[in-house]
Amino acid sequence: MDQDPLNVLAFFSEIPHEEGFSFRQHTTVGVGGCAPLACYPRGIDELVSLLNFLTERQIPYCVIGNGSNLLVSDAGFDGIVICTQRVCSMQASGNVLTADCGAGLCSVLAFAVQHGLGGAAFFQGIPATVGGAVYMNAGAQGCCMKDIIRAVTAWRNGDIVQIPAEECRFSYKHSLFMDDDSCILSAELQLKNEDVESILSDINRIKQRRSALPGGRSMGCVFQNADGISAGALIEQSGCKGMSCGGAAVSDAHANFLINRGDATARDFVRLIEVVRARVLSQTGVLLKEEIRYIGVF
8 A cells, every 4th residue: 555645646746735734724623733645636527536546546535625523633644635625616507506515605605696596595604615514414593404405426436426315314413425435526406596685684694693603713513412402502501611621612602612722732622522521411411422523543
């Protein structure tokens, strides 16, 4: 198995890339070590070629979009990082909007507005790409990806497959893509024709609601709600607001947000997650489960 990043570049000499890729600089929480190489495919064809190459040669890789909902080890990742941000084409046909995996949700929402398509207002303010949002069935304001997905196109074991929504096994913060080694390439969103003013009104209402969320560097919500009970409420009820481990702290504004105070390490966040989980279990009897994704060895 040849993990030398230069071997990858010998076959993909023109692909945009970054050696010594820093997760601290490329994740919303701002922690984590480095990877030897990150590649930025410029479209689905280049992404598929890269996936095929790495898989055939058994070179470890991870795929990231906007770097949100990620906690990367302080030791980094000993493989290739595939950044999908340039795989971001979009098109609309009738009331179906097709977006590539690296398209940011806010860009998709703006595109939908331009085409008079409603139903995606809950994208407002979610710092995710389409691929990441489909992967974890992201949602907000009582809506989630499951509600608008018509089909997902994915790379799986060298093949490109189209998976109807009903076969994606969507559930709360979950999809089948979390259970296999496939890579989401694009998604078809079933939206609805609406008056632009009505769409903008929905977006502005959500923007106002989200304005109360904490600022600063974070992973967004860390824990899943438990049987419909707000994880943030359970954490606050358990007296965890303001708790800290090293440079990581529970936000005073929203207890399900853990904030990087500027000098945090991934280890600080792991310790704080365990402290909060133990406190909530002791105080409420509820065992919280993370919704974030871990990369690297912890």
